Amino acid sequence: MPYLNQCTQIPEPVDCRILTAALDLFVETGYHKVSIHEIQRRANVSIGSIYNHFGGKEGVARALHQHILRELEDMIERVCSGIDSPLHCCEAIIAKLFEHTETHRNIIAFAFHAKHSDFLPDEPLLYHSAPFSRMRSIVEKGMARGEIREMNSWVATSSVFGGAIRLIQLRLDGVIDEPLSGLHEQLMDAILGGVLPGRSPKKTAAR
Amino acid sequence: MPYLNQCTQIPEPVDCRILTAALDLFVETGYHKVSIHEIQRRANVSIGSIYNHFGGKEGVARALHQHILRELEDMIERVCSGIDSPLHCCEAIIAKLFEHTETHRNIIAFAFHAKHSDFLPDEPLLYHSAPFSRMRSIVEKGMARGEIREMNSWVATSSVFGGAIRLIQLRLDGVIDEPLSGLHEQLMDAILGGVLPGRSPKKTAAR
DNA sequence: GTCTATACGCTGATAGAC
DNA sequence: GTCTATCAGCGTATAGAC
Structure with missing residues (x-):
């Protein structure tokens, strides 16, 4: 997560301070309940600067949105770079998302x-954004290679990532009080082999 | 969906008109972008009536929230009433949710x-509400009976319902342009038997 | 580029007649 | 119970000095 992480260094560039302050506030309070004045206060900048850099509150959110999507995309690219099997790629993505849920909470939350x-409202749907499209195309490649059974690609993508995303949301809401990494193996068993008893896939089979 | 459906009849009670108008607006536009004035206009009532009945905009949302959770709970109870197997119960719930996504779109969307x-913010988390707790306890019963492999109950619940919920969201956003009922069987295969090839559970096995 | 002070519109909420 | 008219507060956005 390159850019927003640089913000922990000094001196922090103004636009970066604004973005991190806004990210934190949006996640804590919800976009609509956050006023520009709060962002301004938390970021230690003036309202004028916010308008100069981003053109307003919605501009900040848009910049944040695009920034985080790009970081997610980079993460996927990085994680999958050395992996040939699409299925292992999915597994690695889920593991990394679980990891980031602990270490980059607000980015994942946003x-x-x-x-x-x-x-x-004018931004394209999240499902059509680069990282999510990427996940879907990986699943499709998995089907083409015969690693994943043939089925409707939305069903396949939802089956592979739906449970993980749900767990992430539960973790973010504090419903699950342990890091998700401890649940990763169980989840992968359920994704690959289903929830019926006596069907747990041998780990070697998928590797 | 007893009460909100009565609103299609005449004469429509005032509080019901308010709730349906608010539901539609909240789903279409998002809660924060809807003003009381809009609800008032769409429901053909006065602002005073809204305050009399619900004490304000948040009161309307809270009533809607509780109402819809109760309807979901009733639906689950009804759907599972004649079914003994927890696993078949989950399957029937998913089928009914898919059906309602078409016929009661805004209720499902909300x-x-x-x-x-x-x-x-003061309402308990959705995951702790009656219908969602019910789903989880059904999954837990399925594990206790040996119909579902033993695993962390959050993982199990997310594995059973996570993909379905994701598909519902895709359908609501218009990303999937066919009714979900046509995808139900494929999804159940993936949930029960996993996504690996050659593992599709024989339908008879689960029945 | 950065800041402060100000203006304007909108929204939630109330008061009081019917 | 229902309605209309009105108010007070807040949040966005701008203007203009530095």
């Missing part, structure tokens, strides 16, 4: 827990 | 597509 269409 | 904590 990506998976916010309803972007509520405040960025 | 339940599964809104971020309630954004406008009802």
Whole structure:
């Protein structure tokens, strides 16, 4: 997560301070309940600067949105770079998402827990964004290679990632009180082999 | 869906007109972008009436929230009433949710597509509400009976319902342009038998 | 580029007649 | 119970000094 992480260094560039302050506030309070004045206060900048850099509150949200989608995309690219099997790629993505849920909580929360269409109506749907399209195309490649059974690609993608995303949301809401990494193996068993008893896939079979 | 459906009859009670108008507006536009004035206009009532009945906009949302959760709970109870197997119960719930996504779109959208904590911060989390607790306890019973492999109950519940909920959201957003009922069988195969090839569970096995 | 002070519109909420 | 008219507060956006 390159850019927003640089913000922990000094001196922090103004636009970066604004973005991190806005990210934190949006996640904590919800976009609509956050005023520009709060962002301004938390970021230690003036309202004028916010308008100069982003053109307003919605502009901040849009910049944040695009920034985080790009970081997610980069993450997927990085994680999958050395992996040939699409199925292992999916597994690695889920593991990394679980990891980021602990280490980059607000970024994951903004990506998976916010309803972007509520405040960025003109932005294309999240499902059509690069990282989510990428996940779907990986699943499709898995089907083409015979690693994943043939089925409707939305069903396949939802089956592979739906449970993981749900767990992430539960973790973000504090319903699950342990890091998700401890649940990763069980989840992968359920995704690959289903929930019926006596069908747990031998780990070697998928590797 | 007893009460809100009565609103299609005449004469429509005032509080019901308010709730249906608010539901439609909240789903179409998002809670925060809807003003009381709009609800008042769409429902053909006065602002005073809204305050008399619900005490304000948030009161309307809270009534809607509780109402819809109760309807979901009733639906689950009804659907599972004649079914003994927890696993078949889950399957029937998913089928019914898919059906309602077409026939009671806004009710499903409000339940599964809104971020309630954004406008009802004091309400308990959706995951702790009756219908969602019910789903989880059904899954747990399935594990106790040996119909579902033993695993963490959050993982199990997310594995059983996570994909379905994701598909519902895709359908609500118009990303999937066919009724979900046509995807139900494929999804159940993936849930029960996993996504690996050659593992499709014989339908008879689960029945 | 950055800041402060100000203006304007909208929204939630109330008061009081019927 | 229902309605209309009105108010007070807040949040966005701008203007203009530095």
